Amino acid sequence: QVHLVESGGGLVQAGAFLRLSCAGSGRTFVTYVMGWFRQAPGKEREFVAAISWSGDSTLYADSVKGRFTISRDNAKNTAYLQMNSLKPEDTAVYYCAAAINTFTTSDLAYDYWGQGTQVTVSS
DSSP, X not given: OOOEEEEOOEEEETTOOEEEEEEEOSTTGGGSEEEXXXXXXXXXXXXEEEEOXXXXXXXXXXXXXXXXXXXXXXXXXXXXXXXXXXXXXXXXXXXXXXXXXXXXXXXGGOOEEXXXXXXXXXX
């Protein structure tokens, strides 16, 4: 089992950047696929990015491709989401999640979730 805690959210202007962190507990962190999802008010949760356990493979939603970068440091049990060129439509609560046996964009496949961190981008 892994416990996830996100940090790094905040209020920024359009065009700015933020770096989200997701700290995981447990010795098995390295075996999990890590994903980032977000949920805006009144909208369903949507996939943002995912990274394989080794970090060699990544997936991105089309809406963030080229602006966001997912990474991980298994020695620190931490995953990151670097968000550049932020837009007002990126405003949402961002969640990190861990999946045991699958590398996917589907939130249904993720087994553990953090509590979320708010990102607000003003125009």
